[in-house]
Amino acid sequence: MELPPIRRWLTRYAWMTVGATFVLIWLGGLVTSKGAGMAVPDWPNTYGYNLFLFPISQWMGGIFYEHTHRLWAALVGLLTAGLAGWLWARETRGRDRWLGLGAMALAVGLLGVRAMPVYVGLAGLALPVMAWGLWRFAKQPAGLRWLGVVALAAVILQGVLGGLRVTWLKDELGVFHGLLAQSFLVLLTVTAVLSTAWWRRGLVQSDEVRALRLPFVVATVLIFGQLTLGATMRHRHAGLAVPDFPLAYGRLWPRLDEEAVRRYNQQRIEVVAAHPITATDVVLHMAHRLGACVVVGAVVWVWTRSRRRLAAGHPVRRLAAVWLGLIGVQFTLGAVTVWTNKAADIATAHVAVGALALLIGGVMCLVTWNGRWVRRVMGAGAAADRAGGAGPQKGISVGSIDRTATPSGCVIAMHDRGAAAV
């Protein structure tokens, strides 16, 4: 079927969802930084109350952080469901439309049953649905509805993961909850970017940009690795494993023998209930420091390459500079986290800026990889359209969005605004 042009309001709504998700990551980071993850022992209830009816007078101490996190998460869930429904409705007709919307409504409605087996069942279903959605999207990247489906499944999985982390008393689940949160933010951002007129006009696609894909991907993968290390450190709940920076216990590489670790614990006067430091905690911490240097190096590489390849003022070159600045901020925040003995607000800012850095990396990967990927996927689809004569009802003819394979193999996407040059 023909895809109607994307309305500006849809793009705005998508960006709003991205913004709300970023705030949610901030709130979620705060919960862990404040050690308040278990301050509300029950889920989906809150000290026996319905989430939305828990009295404001009781929003105190750790409960405040955990409860606002849950409330805001519910909002992001609803926004995501709205986005998924909107994308689906505008790209489908007739039976498909109602089947899809019905399935989404059913999934959201089932959450309202508030029974553990239903939650676990939905979470179990979410992973295959996400894989299926990504596959469908890769086959038909002109439409965004399958990305919406993936986002909805992800947000449900994320909510249930958060709940199970509380009720199953599993700290480890917190790591996945954190990683999925940041991946979800990237997914939403990619969806929003793909919906912009800027993207649809294909302004940033060129051979020069595509040549930068290796440094961008390497740096992004490294950032995700750093994120994984960081999330693991945070959810071991051992507090600050190395109290000084740039040295570590006064040395370049700290001692890790039993005697030394015992002394670290003896000397540490923790205010919050942190687990004792182990050698593993110290190693993770040091790996995160080394990782930080590697990431800085990788982003400097991205920046110098983009300066060499792209003209001044090119959006990709500008973003690379912003990215480098952000990594500098992130590095500083990491150091300040140590110097302030892991002050909750600093540590949370470190999480949030990390999320932004990953987000930029994700978008840049999309931008730089887009050419090759679009050529392969859309080019093949277009070829099939031409060869098979499938007609406008099947295949991926996209109506007002015209696709033309250029000699370089790159695809120009055009809006009804008119053609754009590559």
Place this chain on the structure above:
Amino acid sequence: MKRYGTWIGWCAVLATLPTLAAAEISGKVTLKGTPPPERKVAFDALCGKLHTKDAFTRHYVVGPDSGLANVFVYLKEGPPGKTYPIPEKMPVLDQVHCFYEPYVMGVLVDQKFQIKNSDPLMHNVHATPKVEGNKEFNVGQPVQGMVTERSFSKPEVLVRFKCDVHPWMFAYVGVLPHHYFAVTDNEGKFKFPADLPAGKYTVVAYHLKAGEVTQDITVAEGDKKELAFTLEAK
């Protein structure tokens, strides 16, 4: 009258025999060295109202003559074959003014103890045992005066309790299969129940920060032993 007197005399002798035969162990734990300074607790609004003075962490509570409080002193293994009636009075882990009281305590395996909220605000009680068979739990105590009863089924020194509403609130409970344990008081002193049969034992003094030291002892019937332990703050 005279016969009665004799009877009473014999009864008294018989009654005191087991006590005479059993050994009594007490002692003191001292801390050598200067511990790092304690840190001030930053209360939230509600807990702050319950305090007029600053409150501090209590990792090293050192009394006069360097006596170290909150040391969990216990026999590594109790006398073989002895059984321990569960005392009628349940130990209480209280939450007072946003602190756990006591900071360290001991219970028997399978002995029920109470966790009480004496504050006019919400706490959650989150126990994080490590030994398999002891179950982690997290219960909310939203109302003042609430009492929750719990027990642990495996020995563990020490099980950490924490409140996630007030992250500075944490305490420790030792779980042992025998009742020869004690927590040192503010002078660093401790005393075991006075019914320890003669034998060879290992006494462990364990402090969360300063670590542990042990002493092997042999007690004879009716012994009264005073032990001295020294832990070091490095």
